[in-house]
Amino acid sequence: MTELMLKYFRDKQGAVQKEKVYDSQCPFCSMQCKMQLIEQTVVSRKIHKTIGKDNPTSEGRLCVKGINAHQHALHRDRIKQPLMNIDNEFVPISWDTALEVIKEKFTKLQTKHGNHTLSVYGSASITNEEAYLLGKFARVALKTKYIDYNGRLCMGAAATGANQTFGLDRGFTNMIQEIPNTRCIILAGTNIAECQPTIMPYFEKAKENGAYIIAIDPRETATTKFADLHLKNKPGTDVALANGILKVLIENELIDKAFLDSRTEGFDAVEAQIASMDLNEIADVTGVTVDQIKQTALVFGKEESGMIFTARGIEQQTDGTAAVRSFLNILLATGKIGKPNAGYGAVTGQGNGQGAREHGQKADQLPGYRSIENQEHRNYIASVWGVDEEELPRSGVSAYEMFEKIDIGEITGMFIMCSNPIVSNPNANFVKEAIKKLDFLVVADLFMSETAQLADLILPATSYLEDEGTMTNVEGRVMIREASYPIQGEARHDWQIICEIAKVLGKEKYFPFQSAEEVFEEIRVASRGGRADYYGITYDRLRKERGVLWPCPSADEPSVHRLFEKSFAHPDGKAQMVAFSHQSEVAKPTPSEKYPLLLTTGRVMSHYLTGEQTRKSPALAARHVEAFIEIHPETAEEYGLKKDTLVKVESEFGWIVVRTKWTDTIRKDTVFVPFHWVETQNVNRLVAGELDPFCKMPGFKVSAVAISPVTE
Structure with missing residues (x-):
């Protein structure tokens, strides 16, 4: 080999520098899969690859979103310095200037209109530490009652239903490892195969072990294909189906x-109401045959163990709480809870959908799942925070209702963290117009989202690769997300942003934190004795045990693997059963001559929420480049729609244009559009602003629409 060739190979070998490995956690769904980013530098070019890391929940698995998550975190469009809107142009400014502007504007608005003129809109994708601080920030730094978060649009019905029935809301009542050993599983409105792919092996193992799986969904999905029985009900008829x-x-x-006699209250009243219902009428209402309803009940009732899992399909409705509680009635009536391989699972959507609702982002909650209206709870949190209890605001309103308050001028300023409400809320056109009425809007985010485009000030936040903290996953397991990747530009962690705004507002002594762990130490104390008790959890313990299931009141106690073995969380120790009629307390959209079809919405595997992050990943964007409408071929022909052509979809509240996707796997009276796209493809423009009376969940899953071909 010549000297020249040897030099070539030495140079090539030297070009590959020592690789760097960064531990992290997937930023997307509630499985919160552990991962590592491997970074190699070849000459001057960095090459990245994400691999799974073993953990108790997903056992090292990753889905397509997790594998490609780093693409958005490292994207060139990341916001890397504060931006101020000056004459409709975003101009870079310093952090000091940004904070001074916030101080001036917030102070001026509150001086003029009172404390409650300001509002905070949070997220279920931020860490526990940041969710906790956001609630404290609203109530202590701003002294406003107006705080809520995007998780209201995701987990509201499941959380309220579990709290009302059991007295406690933790994602799964059992460990995830019990799923393979159960004998019958009902999947009510959940498409886990595409929304939480890394959980599927547990259900596959259950099926291998002989479990009978029943899926309830108006569409045929990867999940319903996997099931033994598919109940293809009409959208919005889940209460009736559960009653049947x-x-x-x-x-x-x-x-x-x-x-029932020893562990529940209310069954006699439920039994009496159910007896008055006619099964043939239920079949007519739901579109599910009497034989299928009977088969479901007989299999589930005769098996020695069973589990019921619910998700957005039955929850994102104006009777979502009633739907969840109606399925919990089935679980309680058969005694299949608090026992091995028997229980309930709320399949959480967002990454920290569980933890984000436990520590104070909801309008009516204080940390530890305490009530803001309970005097004892108020006194305790006030003592932890070092404030006078009388200074704590009372309950505000839900996420969507805050935009109604903006519309009438009651709210004039808003701070939004890690959320894109213009796209994610119902009646999206109304929400956009309401936000335009704000006197001052601050948005903290990674990208220039549709909401950020309307902001007066944008603050650059760090990504999942950079921001350490804890997340609580689908089963209620608190996990520490390690994050050590170099911060991009001048971005700052969400918890730092909150503390720095509090400082310029003169509230520094309440926000003295120098690390996420310091915030968590206060969460431990604030949650102590509450329903979501984290007191026995520490960062050291999380690292040693790879996660801890709450409640965990003492560092000496192990995780609580199975809830409700001896009693439920109500004061009398009993679960509360209530029967609901087929008619929702809030009128649902129904087909009419003008709007003859039912529209339902959902996800596709390659995208997440409003798509702001996943569309920045080329590998994900390439899989689904635009929204579409699933429609039965016979329905399409009836309305003159051809395959793969543009169609206008219109409701009472707005219109969108999407491409047709013919499929005979959907009901003929129903169409489906995914919700990850924006502007004229934003399906939430079509959704009404009516809300569930118990949890304030919008009715995303049922809208009445008209369809017509786009000719130009």
């Missing part, structure tokens, strides 16, 4: 009378 299943269970004496 319970009726068959009662009439065939497949209920656990001893469990």
Whole structure:
């Protein structure tokens, strides 16, 4: 080999520098899969690859979103310095200037209109530490009652339903590892195969072990194809369907009378109301045959163990709480909870959908899942925060209702963190116009989202690769997300941003934190004795045990793997059963001559929420470049729609234009549009602003629409 060739190979070898490995956690769904980013520098070019890391929940698995998550975190469009809107142009400014502007504007607005003129809109994608601080910031630094978060649009019904029935809301009542050993599983409105792919092996193992799986969904999905029985009900008829299943269970004496007598309240009233219902009428209402309803009930009732999992399909409705509680009635009636391989799972959507709702972002909550209206709870949190209890605001309103307050001028300023409400809220056109009325809007985010484009000031936040903190996953397991990647530009962690704004507002002594761990230490104290008790959890313990399931009141106690073995969380120790009629308290959209079809919405595997992050990943954007409408071929032909052509979809509240996707796997009276796109493809423009009376969940899953071909 010549000297020249040797030099070539030495130079090539030297060009590959020592690789760097960064531990992290997927920023997307609630599985919160552990991962590592491997970075190699070849000459002057950095090459990245993400691999899974073993952990108790997803066991090292990653889905397509996790594998490509780094592409958005390292994207050239990241906001890397504060931007101020001057004459409709965003101009870079210093952090000092940005903070002074916030101080001036917030102070001026509150002096003129009072404390409650300011509002805070949070997120279920931020860490526990940041969710906790955001709630404290609103109530202590701003002294406003107006705070809520985008998780209201995701987990509101499941959380309220579990709290009302069980007295406690933790994602899963059992460990995820019990799923393979259960005998019958009902998946109500959840497409886990595409929304939480890394959980699927648990269900696949259950099926291998002989479990019978029932999926409830108006569409045929990867999940329903996997099931043994698919109940293709009409959108919005889940309460009726659950009532029909319970009726068959009662009439065939497949209920656990001893469990009902000793562990529940209200069954007699439920039984009486169910007895008055007609199964044939239920079949007509739901579009599910009497035989299918009976088959579901008989299989679930006769098996020794069973689990029910609910998700957005039945929850994102104006009777979502009623739907969740109706399925929990089935679980309680058969005694399948608080026992091995038997229980309930709310399949959380966002990455920290569980933890974000436990520590104070919701309008009516204080840390530890305490109530802001409970005097004892108020006194305790006030003592932890070092403030007078009388200074703590009372309950505000839900996420969507805050935009109604903006519309009438009651709210004039808003601070939004890690959320894109213009796209994610119902009646999206109204929300956009309301936000335009704000006197001052501050947005902290990674990118120039549709909401950020309307801001007066944008603050650059750090990504999941850079921002350390804890997240609480789908099963209620608190996990520490390690993050050590170099911060991009002048971006700052969300918890730092909150503390720095509090400082310029003169509230520094309440926000003295220098690390995420310091914030977590205060969470431990603030949550102590609450329903979501984290007191026994520390960063050291999380690292040693690779996560801890709450409640965990003491460092000496192990994780609580199974809830409700001896009693429920209500004061009397019993679960509360209530029957609901087929008619929602809030009127649902129904087909009419003008709007003859039902529209339902959902996800595709390659995208997440409003798509602001996933569309920045080329590998993900290439899989689904635009929104579409799933429609049955016979329905399409009836309305003169051809395959793969543009169609106008219109409701009472707005219109969008999307491309047709023919499929005979959807009901003929129903169409489906995913919700990850914006502007004229934003399906939430079509959704009404009506809300569930219990949890204030909008009715995303049922809208009445008209369709017509786009000719130009």
